[in-house]
Amino acid sequence: MKQGMIGLEIHTYLITREKLFCSCIASRKKGLKPNTNICPICTGQPGAKPMLPNKSAVEKAVQIGLMLGCTINDSMTWQRKHYDWPDLPKGYQGTLSGEGTSPVGSNGTFYGIKISSMHLEEDPASWNPDTGEIDYNRSGLPLVEIVTAPDFSQAEEVVDWLKKLLHSLSYLKAADSDAGIKVDVNVSIPGKTKRVEVKNINSLESVYEAIEYELERQVKEGSVRETRRFDEKRGKTMSMREKESQDDYRFISDPDLQPLVLDTKFVNALKNNLPESPQQKLEKIIKKYSIDEKNAAILTKHRDIAEFFEGVSEKIDPQFALPWVTIELLRVLNYHSKNLDEVSITIEHFVALLKLVKDGKITPLKAKEMLNQFYPRSFMPNNVEGKITDIKELEKIAKEVVSHNAKAVSDYRAGDSNALNFLMGQVMKLTQKRADFALTRKILVKILS
Ligand SMILES: [Zn+2]
Numbered sequence: 001m002k003q004g005m006i007g008l009e010i011h012t013y014l015i016t017r018e019k020l021f022c023s024c025i026a027s028r029k030k031g032l033k034p035n036t037n038i039c040p041i042c043t044g045q046p047g048a049k050p051m052l053p054n055k056s057a058v059e060k061a062v063q064i065g066l067m068l069g070c071t072i073n074d075s076m077t078w079q080r081k082h083y084d085w086p087d088l089p090k091g092y093q094g095t096l097s098g099e100g101t102s103p104v105g106s107n108g109t110f111y112g113i114k115i116s117s118m119h120l121e122e123d124p125a126s127w128n129p130d131t132g133e134i135d136y137n138r139s140g141l142p143l144v145e146i147v148t149a150p151d152f153s154q155a156e157e158v159v160d161w162l163k164k165l166l167h168s169l170s171y172l173k174a175a176d177s178d179a180g181i182k183v184d185v186n187v188s189i190p191g192k193t194k195r196v197e198v199k200n201i202n203s204l205e206s207v208y209e210a211i212e213y214e215l216e217r218q219v220k221e222g223s224v225r226e227t228r229r230f231d232e233k234r235g236k237t238m239s240m241r242e243k244e245s246q247d248d249y250r251f252i253s254d255p256d257l258q259p260l261v262l263d264t265k266f267v268n269a270l271k272n273n274l275p276e277s278p279q280q281k282l283e284k285i286i287k288k289y290s291i292d293e294k295n296a297a298i299l300t301k302h303r304d305i306a307e308f309f310e311g312v313s314e315k316i317d318p319q320f321a322l323p324w325v326t327i328e329l330l331r332v333l334n335y336h337s338k339n340l341d342e343v344s345i346t347i348e349h350f351v352a353l354l355k356l357v358k359d360g361k362i363t364p365l366k367a368k369e370m371l372n373q374f375y376p377r378s379f380m381p382n383n384v385e386g387k388i389t390d391i392k393e394l395e396k397i398a399k400e401v402v403s404h405n406a407k408a409v410s411d412y413r414a415g416d417s418n419a420l421n422f423l424m425g426q427v428m429k430l431t432q433k434r435a436d437f438a439l440t441r442k443i444l445v446k447i448l449s
Contacts, residue, residue, distance in 0.1 A: 008185055010165070014175060019122075019139075020094065021094060022042050022140055026141050044139075060175075061104045070107060070117075073102035074263070079098045080252050089125075096260070097119045098249070113148050118144055120142060121144075162181070172274075172275060184200065282300045289310075298326045316351050335375075345375075353370055353371065360389075365428060402423065402448065408423055
């Protein structure tokens with residue numbers, strides 16, 4: 001494993017209803033028609049003035065700062081960060097970064113890595129260099145930039161840490177997971193090479209590859225202080241430009257915006273209501289419900305699933321409920337490629353279904369079938385035709401199956417145990433999965449012998 005000194009700048013896209021300085025709808029949905037959520041402010045028309053910054057974006061930025069263990073600063077001055085590029089027609093980005101202001105949060109620690117600062121800013125538009133087209137839907141969306149100290153020494157360590165960061169951010173429900181990630185990586189070899197910034201890396205795999213490539217390149221070629229980009233297709237970093245200094249951005253305080261003042265009460269209220277972290281949730285589920293670590297990890301992958309399980313476990317034996325959540329519920333959600341918050345499955349209905357199984361009123365197979373019908377909306381499983389446990393009735397059905405499946409019967413008698421599963425399946429089909437499994441199996445074996 002290659003060693004170096006590595007720091008990160010991570011862009012986290014916030015989930016808010018509106019953009020940062022105007023009331024346009026904030027959406028990063030893929031496939032959205034270009035230039036639909038726009039106004040004079042976010043398209044940078046001459047003379048347009050920003051509205052008061054979006055309070056919900058400020059709240060979410062503070063929550064992220066608290067999650068990262070940062071000190072939240074109480075007064076910040078909005079800055080204009082100037083640069084000329086087609087994605088930024090007004091010529092500057094509104095930001096709480098730069099030397100003229102305090103960031104939202106500073107001096108944090110997250111899983112052993114120091115967080116130098118984290119700040120709130122607006123996203124520029126997106127520009128397609130091939131067609132020259134600009135899409136302003138993204139212009140003015142709020143984002144948080146998290147800057148770490150150069151505390152990492154290996155690519156693998158970076159990726160592990162980023163996974164923890166993304167998992168924790170998902171628990172806050174502050175960051176838009178559909179928007180993906182954008183990471184800038186600073187890489188150097190202490191005492192040997194100059195710091196190189198690799199910009200705009202869009203996936204964890206690419207972060208890993210870019211660091212590995214850059215460390216190897218620097219060992220071979222040395223480095224100048226510059227900005228590079230990562231070419232995913234070629235798996236290489238390429239020179240973009242020599243590093244601009246802070247002066248090049250000509251930061252000035254924005255005369256159109258009041259300083260952002262955060263009072264202690266506001267920050268403390270957010271601090272006290274911070275949701276549990278994935279680690280805290282994991283430990284709680286292991287301890288409170290006696291769930292093994294592997295299953296607890298499955299449950300806590302998504303906060304909604306963990307909370308759903310906790311809710312279910314208040315009403316029914318957690319051990320009984322466990323596979324119904326970790327296997328069956330996730331099966332239904334995965335099948336439809338949905339998250340739990342995108343469907344309407346209530347704890348009440350889910351527990352009622354499980355109770356029917358637990359009390360022996362319906363078969364697990366039947367319950368699985370009903371769970372399929374809980375998509376997209378669950379219902380109270382009333383008037384369900386119950387499990388068939390009547391031996392006479394089951395014998396009648398089993399005999400019918402045996403008489404219609406001569407091949408399977410002879411296979412079974414010739415020692416093929418799969419043939420019995422096939423015959424079981426036929427009984428289940430005829431009974432709409434209501435036949436008691438163990439009883440049916442016994443009856444079939446008896447008839448066949
Ligand atoms: Zn707008």
